[in-house]
Amino acid sequence: MKTAIIDRSRLSRTLLVGSVALVIAEASLETVPKQILRHMSVIRHAQKLDKKPSEVLLDRSYHHSAMVTGRLESVWKRGRPDIVHFALVEALSTPLYLKNKLAVYVYTINRQVILIGANLRIPKSYFRFEGLMMKLFKDKVIKSEQDDRILLELLDDVPFKHLIKNIARSSKSIGLSSGGVSSTAYEVVSKYIDRFDDCRCAIVIGGFPKGRFSDNISNFLDNSYSIGKITLEAHVVIARVLYECEKILFLT
């Protein structure tokens, strides 16, 4: 099982010693699910994008009524690709990522994993991001137009534990969640990040609008911390934690 998942991935990255893995977990990113494909709001929105309804990203801004009347499971955690977009742009704009010290994984609410190659310039324009994600969900892989290098890859049905242990190859996983032990970004990073350690720590952050990790995630975390006195958005937590990681890993 473990080997199978590793073998399924065609995207490989070599990270430097003393690197960090960031997992954006239960990420609110998926295409419109079957139950609501025939809803008028979904059909109209797909027509505007010139796509089939099944190719379009589920998005509360357009599909709210379909999501509610279609009685989607865990509906409060779904249809927010903008949250995942912000979280990804935040992580991939850091010197930590740009200098090959950060691996980023999106683990979706549907147990899909998005693997991200080195030097990916994720679009800040939502229109372009949306196009990229729709293509990824359809083709399962995005290659560079210049050199055919794999930039993004989508794997289906991956257990969270396998993502941490076999794909991210992390020996420790730390959740950052409003339900965790009260701490600060500096304290968490000082405790778990070491510039000489090649068993990189996985930092797990929720990619959904509200609520806490489901048991599928929290049962496999070694520890959970809350780094704000008030609830912070995922992208704010990412910015702060990666900045503190840089201070340790680059000694700035």
Place this chain on the structure above:
Amino acid sequence: MKTAIIDRSRLSRTLLVGSVALVIAEASLETVPKQILRHMSVIRHAQKLDKKPSEVLLDRSYHHSAMVTGRLESVWKRGRPDIVHFALVEALSTPLYLKNKLAVYVYTINRQVILIGANLRIPKSYFRFEGLMMKLFKDKVIKSEQDDRILLELLDDVPFKHLIKNIARSSKSIGLSSGGVSSTAYEVVSKYIDRFDDCRCAIVIGGFPKGRFSDNISNFLDNSYSIGKITLEAHVVIARVLYECEKILFLT
């Protein structure tokens, strides 16, 4: 002149002592300029949004060819509302803003100022942000639907110096730019931010994709610093500087 600008604003905010002003300067946010209103890409995009071409935000993702063939001035700095969106979401998601210690001003490339009230929930969905900004450029003011409070206000033709001195009421203005003196976010904030100071410092960050501040901005800055060894995106600089401000102002 000074009084006139203050009088023109209807939005007032009371900030706590020891607060900070953030100015997103030369922000790449405007409606489509007259020169290119009749370009086919502009007309088609406006039709999709069900708006007049003059109401639509200038956006390189849709209007690139019109911007190039229309020979817009300073074209490399324009048509990136996504950059302003990211910068604003970053700033307005911080505890510093949420706890009334941060005033945020957008100073556009066309010398317009966007004033931002307290507790504004800026949409993370670009679709909603775009709608909000189009409405603001058209109506000059956005009010809360609940209590008629002014949330956003747009002022035309404001000199940068007046923004700093009379609107932000800052005695010092510090630019963060790749052309500035090499430093760190911690050092800059330690030097200029004081929790007992009520003459708040204005931190000025470019809201455009590349290049440096024009003389219209840099001539009025007291000092400029670069806080990254590599060029950082505006939203990354905002996240780091405001986080360091919080450490001083909230003593965390």
